[in-house]
Amino acid sequence: MKNLKFVFAVVLTMLNVAAFAGSSVEKVIVESDTNAVYKLHYNGNAKGLVKVQIKNDDNKVLFEEVIRNKANFTRPYNFEKLPSGRYFVVVKDDSGENIHEVVFAKPLTNDVYTYVRKLDNSRFMFALGNIKDQKDVKINLYNNDGGLLYESSEVITEDFAQIFNLKQVNSSYYRIEVLINNKVAKNLYF
DSSP states (O other), X not given: OTTHHHHHHHHHHOOOOBOOTTOSSOOEEEEESSSSEEXXXXXXXXXXXXXXXXEETTOOEEEEEEEESOXXXXXXXXXXXXXXXXXXXXXXXXXXXXXXXXXXXXXXXXXXXXXXEEOSSSEXXXXXXXXXXXXXXXXXXXXXXXXXXXXXXXXXXXXXXXXXXXXXXXXXXXXXXXXXXXXXXXXXXX
């Protein structure tokens, strides 16, 4: 668990690293610089026009910029003023469109961060990060009808992660309720 802080930071920030069609080299990488700043690394084949958009889960464009005459660049994007949620960094160039999902989570009490990531069609990872002292944590997992699927109480002193296998459960979405020291700290929907 000692290395979980590093793993948590990497997982939280680098959800998708994909290559453009026909390219064997990763052209676009999105990674975290800090808890709220994500860096876009672009490595193109030639100078040209690159359009970058940040969209929310409702496909609304929150930010857009055009980079001209650069074959390679790195740009920081600050999510600090955005609410916690799922966002998409969309990069378009003459080779096509590349979409990277970013799940941004604002700090909970005492700067504790939460994160949920879909690992495959039936497995999800839930993580708590930036744990600085002992916390009594209760985790409740609900289906879309509000039915309790799982509950757990943990005393944690360092970063924490758990994988849920929901292969046998049929639900259009799930909710994880996180209580820290008997106070509801976060409700995560995925």
